[in-house]
Structures are given as C-alpha cells and as structure tokens.
Amino acid sequence: MNQVLIYSIISISSIGALAAVILYFVAQKFKVFEDPKIDEVADKLPGANCGGCGFAGCRNFAEAIVKAGNMDKLNCPVGGNALIKEISPILGIEAIEREAQIAVVRCNGSKIKAPKKVEYDGAATCTFSHNLFAGESGCPFGCLGLGDCVVSCKFDAIYIDDNTGLPVVSNEKCVACGACVKACPRSIIELRNKGKKDRRIFVSCINQEKGAPAKKNCDVACIGCGKCVKACDYEAIILKNNLAYIDYEKCKLCRKCVEECPTGAIIELNFPPRKEKSIKTETVNSEL
C-alpha cells in the first residue's frame, strides 16, 4: 500500500517537473515582446469598448496609439482631453487639446410639425423602414423614429421622446462615440462641437428637396431660402442642394441666423432667454 503511494508521488512529481522544464524553454522560444506601455495605456482607457475611436475595442486602440507614437489621428472621444493628458506622459508626447463633441439630431419633424399621413406596421427598425418608403410623414429625409440610434447607444445617452417621436441626446451621458451616427440609415445624427456652456446652433433639418415639397411634409423644414447665409457675418453657413449647413468650427454663436429663419429650422440649444422681442423663437433645452 505504502509503496503504491510512494511510486505515484514520485512519478507524478517527475512528470510535473519535466513538463515545467519543457514549458519554460517553449515559453522562452515563442516569447512575443509586448510593449509594457500598451498595458499601461489600456488601464487608463475607459474600457467601454464602444468603438468610438474606430477600433474594435479599448485594447486595440492602446496598441495603435503606442505603435503610432503620436495622437494626430487617434482620439478616445469617451475619455476626452482629461484622458489624453493622462496617457501622454506614458507615451512621452505632448497632449493635443480637442474640442469636446456631442451627437446632434438634425431633424425636428415631430408628430405635430410633420404629422403622419400613413401608418407603418412593419418591422420596428429604421433600417428596414427606410428601405420601404419615405416615412410616415412623407419626408424622405426625416427621422423615422423607430430607434435604431437608441439600440446602438452603449451609454444610455439617447432615447425617443414619446411626445415628439424624435430621439433626444442627453448632454451629460453622450460621449460622442459615433455609434448612433453609423446606426442612422438617413445620416440625420451628426457629431458637432459641444460648444461653450453647451451652447449650440445648428440647422435641424437635412431635407434636400426644394422649398415647396419640403414644406408640404413638415412645418419646420429647411427650404433653402438662403436668408441665414446672408445674415451670417462669419461665413459659417453654406447653402447646398436647397439645404443650409452651419459649420461649427466657424460659428460664433451670435444667433442672428436663428432670428432670420422663416421656418424655424435653425435651433439654438441651452442659450439664456433673449432680452427683447424674443417672440419668434423659443429656447429649447436639450433635456426636454
């Protein structure tokens, strides 16, 4: 009995020892060098694996940034400037300050402004509905309101407002990863600079039809009249294909265009109420 015990202990331990020696040499032979910086950088990253940087996950981003050795084209929108400051000493490079961005929904064709003309009861995804027809309101550019953007958001930062039927982006939660931008089949959502004190001005419409057909389906459509272009002192507004677009890099947030717009397609967010004669436009809070 004792002998059996001794034999088995000896044989098992010797197999173990032999395997350890083999594994040691194999590990030496097939060792892959990995920059320790990658681990350091990866630890600092948010770890949400949202794909906002353009890579599959945070670790891939860490690998890419260590390999590149600079951050010209690389950015983690979730971590923002604070994160870049943290990881730049690890990489030994100077941090680049970037303006924070946020997702902006460029359609204001709510249930009241762009009433339903037909009823859709097919599969409840925007992608599918977009392939079928112009939409319940008839606007071929407008929001379908079926929430592909909501499904795509990993940060719970976007939801469909029941009253308007339009998606609303949360100022605090949105990290500008761009998932919703990709999910929207009509490219309604755009990443724009967050702006000082979260103040933003943008054209909340992407309808490229001429004035009359655009207005037929929606009260707040951009009709491409060009009044805002004339009103702008900074050449920040471009009119192309019957549609005005405000360049957020050039816009100085003077709000002159908002007053000029005859249909109310230009929206201002988070501005204080106007002092005098502020009847024409209402200040819209993004959280509402």
Place this chain on the structure above:
Amino acid sequence: MKTFKIGGIHPEENKLASSKAIEMLEIPQKVCIPVTQHLGTPSTLVVEKGAFVKVGQLIAKSDAFICANVHSSVSGKVSKIETVTDTSGYKKTSVIIDVEGDEWESSIDRSSVVKKEIILSKEEIVAKIKDMGIVGLGGATFPTHVKLMVPQGKKAEVLIINGVECEPYLTSDHRVMLEKGAEMLVGITILMKGLGVEKAMIGIENNKSDAIQYLQSIASDFKGIEVHALKVKYPQGAEKQLIKALINREVPAGKLPIEVGCVVSNAGTAFAVYEAIQKNKPLFERVVTITGKSVKNPSNFMVRIGTSVNELIEKAGGLPEDTGKIISGGPMMGKALNSLETPVVKGTSGILIMTKKESKRVEIQNCIRCGKCITVCPMGLEPYLLAQVAENTNYEAAEKERIMDCIECGSCHYKCPSGRPLLDYLRIGKNKVGQNIRNRANN
C-alpha cells in the same frame, strides 16, 4: 404533374377576377409617368415642360446597357415635371401630362388583325425591343432586350414562358393568355428568334385549365412551342423554381438562368413583345388586376401607364370603407402603397385591397423550433436561423448561411405558427450583407 421539389406552400387562391374579361379603362384626365420604370440605370428626360406629346412618343431614354425607354401613354401637354411618390415609396422624377384627345403616333398599327409573319432579323428584333421600352411585366421590370443578349461563352437552349401567376388574387396573366393567346404565341416566336433558340416551354399552373387547353389547341400552329401544366404551388412563378419544375435544372447560387441554358420571360411580356414588333406599339399600357375580398367588382383592366391607382379603384366600385392596406402586386410579395395618387407603372401587375382585419399582423411570439419554415423554404434555407442572426446583427454568420440565396417569397413568414416577421429580418439581413459584399468588391 410537374413541379419543383423543395418546399413551397399553397395559400388560398382567391382568384376573384379570373372570369372577368379585360376591359379598357377610360383614358384619365391626367397621367403621371415616372421617368424610370425598370431595374438598372435611370433614364433621362427628352421632353420639356409645355411640349405636346402623342400616344407612344418617347419621353425618357438612356444609352446605358441595362435600361429601358419610357413612352407617353396619352396625347396631351406636358404640364409639369415634378417628383411623385411611386411604388418604391419614394418621390421620383415624373412627367405629368394633361390629356387632350387620343392622338396616336402614326407608325402604330391599331388594327386587331393577328400578324404572324416575322420579317425582322435577330439583331433588329433585339434593337426594336430596346427601343420600345419592353421590360419584364412580372414585377421585377428587368429590361427584356438584355435577357436576349446571351453573354459570350454561354448558350441558350430553351425559352421558358412564365404563365404560372402563383400569387394569390392576381389574374392579369391568366386573362392575357386566354384573350390574347394567339398574339402571345407570335410574341414567343419572336422572342425565340431574338434569342436564337428552337424550343419554348410555357409553364402554366393547373388552376388555369382553360388557358392551358386553349393554348395547347393553338400551339400546334407554332413550331417548337410546348405548353406544360404545372401543379399549383407557390412560389412556382419564381424564375429558379420554374426552371427546376420545367426542365429539372438548378440555377447555381448568385447566377442567372442563362447559366443552365435558359431564359425566362413572362406571358404578359411576350404579348408586349408581339405588339412592339408587329404593331410598332411601345409599352405604354398593361393589364392590371384590381381585386380584394371587399372590392365590389374585382376586374382586369387594360390601363395606360401613369394612371393613378385611385382611378382603378373608382372604376372597380370605389374604395371599401374598412380598407386596411392597398397593395401593389400580390399578397405574398407585393408592397403596400402609401398614397392613392401612386401611378400605375410597367411593373404593376395588380392592385389588391385588403380589409383592416386581413392586413393586421398577428402577435409575435417566440420561435418554437418547429422547423416549418425550413420545410417550406423553396431555396432550402433555414429562415428561422437567418432571421435570428440578422436580428442579432451577426451579418457574417448570415452570409455564411447563404442569406443572399433568399428569393424573398415569404413562404416562411406565411407558415410561421408564431407569427414571427421572418421575411422582415431576412430583408434587413440581405440588405446589409449585400452592402458588405459590394464594399468588399470595391476595395
């Protein structure tokens, strides 16, 4: 009796208008003709606002290969050129013509004599079919002249004429075969000459026995045309299924029928070819079935292209009160319209009116893995699996499971006891996978 082997269903036939003769619909006050009415490169306009056009005058053309001309269906003044919602659900450039009289192009032969003699050569036939804007009238509107140009290295052996009309409710092809049978057979002979084949087979489902008998009795006058009765089974009218049923050959995945030596054309198209070649008449009118259980007079109308759906409905007894959906095409593969002003186009084979009760979707329940969708899939796919991977956006798996082979016949969706929207997910998946494949090809 011949039929295809895998899958298939037999929905209620409801061929309500099958005994109604084709009636000429009055020329409307105004027509709206979409500039592009075919699969392929869009056409460009050749008329201007204010111009006077005659019936059969060319109004849109293109020099591209896969493209079809569009002709005016009425005589009158072009009042507007604007965007109008067509059957695609989107606004497309269209020509609006205010009708004045009924003045035809002088080259069109309006007599009803059947002209059997074919004088044109093979090349001339193909060129004329292109000029006359003939497209497949089954619904897909693929330009017919392209089918007749056999690619190098391939050989056409047999022409297959699709008289199956497997969609429930629709009867337009049935009526064409019965009333215009002789003309249609001449059209088939023209197509055979254009294609350079000696043999043509007409496949007709057995529920149209009158058409089968009639065509069999007159087909003996025409060389090489055979009429075959097929067992009633949906989707026998699909190209691949019809080829399998008639000549027992299988078209390889992602390939065209020419790969197995055949070309498939619709019965209505053969009639249009006859009119184009023998009577110089471009494709500007077609037979449209207007039907539905709640419709007062289900009928088959000869309609000028561009007539609004509303006119058809009025003529068939008005819009029933409890209408839930108006579908362009049949109940299985048709598409719901979102406006009564939608014009009839070359691909409109029927207008189906469904009551609210009929059109309501059933409540979606969980998949119970019964496998009925697999049994009925005519392409031998696994719809429940494809729908699931498409729902979970796993498009790589969907591609691997051959989602692109789906013909969107809807048999799985029809049969599912849990009412799952299988076809919806399959379409989403096909769309995304198609995008991925195109992206890969471009890179």
